[in-house]
Amino acid sequence: MAQTAHIVGKVEFREGEGPNLIIRPGPVSVETGLIDATLSWEDEETHNSAAMPLVDFARYLDEGKITLNA
Template identity: 60%
Template sequence: MTQTALITGKVEYREGDGPSIVIRKGPIEVQTTRADATLSWVDGETHGSAAIPLGDFKRFVAKGLIKIGDEIPPA
């Protein structure tokens, strides 16, 4: 299931054993499975995506760093 969401704070992911990478604040799409959440975004002409463990995603939501659907404030 794909959901619309908004990153409002510092959300990071890691590619393999590399350093943490911050996802810029703004609108994203989220698709979840039993194990992970895939976040997708557009930044100018660049498209990005990151898969993060579902537990990390839920922690970001609980802390208010990611707002989902109904939680997104009007523009």
């Protein structure tokens, strides 16, 4: 089930073997699976998504860089 959240700090993800990319601050949709979390967001007319290991997602939550909406 998707949750809504806000990026409020520096949150990065990696596409394949490429460099870390930053998810811009603002609202995101979060789907969690057994091993990863997928974050989806819109930038103007572009739809973006990023998958990250659950351990990284949990760290961003603990650090207050991602906040889940109630």
